[in-house]
Amino acid sequence: MVLRQWNKGVPELNSLRSSYGLPPVEEFFDQVHSARKHLVLTSAEFDFPARMPAHVRYVGAVLDDPAWATTDTWSPPAGDGPLVLVALSSTFQDQASCLQRAIDALAELPVRGYVTTGPAIDPTALKAPDNVEVVAVAPHSQVLSHASAVITHAGHGTAVRALAAGVPVLALPHGRDQADNAIRISLRGAGTTLSRNASPAKIAAAVQRLLANPQYSAAAARLGEIIRRDAQAGDMIAELEEVGPRKPDSSILT
Numbered sequence: 001m002v003l004r005q006w007n008k009g010v011p012e013l014n015s016l017r018s019s020y021g022l023p024p025v026e027e028f029f030d031q032v033h034s035a036r037k038h039l040v041l042t043s044a045e046f047d048f049p050a051r052m053p054a055h056v057r058y059v060g061a062v063l064d065d066p067a068w069a070t071t072d073t074w075s076p077p078a079g080d081g082p083l084v085l086v087a088l089s090s091t092f093q094d095q096a097s098c099l100q101r102a103i104d105a106l107a108e109l110p111v112r113g114y115v116t117t118g119p120a121i122d123p124t125a126l127k128a129p130d131n132v133e134v135v136a137v138a139p140h141s142q143v144l145s146h147a148s149a150v151i152t153h154a155g156h157g158t159a160v161r162a163l164a165a166g167v168p169v170l171a172l173p174h175g176r177d178q179a180d181n182a183i184r185i186s187l188r189g190a191g192t193t194l195s196r197n198a199s200p201a202k203i204a205a206a207v208q209r210l211l212a213n214p215q216y217s218a219a220a221a222r223l224g225e226i227i228r229r230d231a232q233a234g235d236m237i238a239e240l241e242e243v244g245p246r247k248p249d250s251s252i253l254t
Helices: 002-007 010-019 028-034 096-107 140-144 156-164 178-187 200-212 214-230 233-243
Strands: 037-040 056-058 083-087 112-116 132-135 147-152 169-171 191-193
Touching (some): 002 028, 010 028, 083 096, 096 132, 096 200, 112 140, 140 156, 147 156, 156 169, 156 178, 169 178, 169 200, 178 191, 191 200, 191 214, 200 214
Parallel strands (some): 083 112, 083 147, 112 132, 169 191
């Protein structure tokens, strides 16, 4: 089933390969298996310990905001309470009820809640109290510089951006890589994990623990320092340059 899903993109993949003078592939993972180098866009210290093949390189995470979420006019919500960012997936994962429970949890706390729904959920579909602001998009790099905690599905992008800012994470994994990322965060003491179906009361209690225990933010800061270091573009550029000019039987997977 998974292979059939990936193979839906084979025609577009072959069109791209043809533009580089490469022969077509029959299945998507033929592209993966033929790559001379695999660039893993995260930090080794964030990943699980593993002995990687010689052609696999960690080159650091991408920390830039997506183009659709950038703005020069963002400012933090008014007030003095700790800012808690809620950011679940930018793609649909049936997350509306989880977002609402996170909002209901923050309604019971002396915090400023800031919820970004992304393109997948209409912000007006959610009911928010006075201390919680719900928007479609916002530049997380700017929001995180003011945040004291993040509630997230633990997708890699949101998770590493939060850690790079030294902000502890409450993970509510939905699927894909998210449960693994939640474990990576929890094992390093940079946050904690609940079920995506957790009640508002449990979410509120977990947020209180993150805010009250400085060990979480200290662990997030330690891991974040490594993530920021590894995110420097020089490593990725060096690895790409090492591959050299593209040959008829070569491909690169990033």
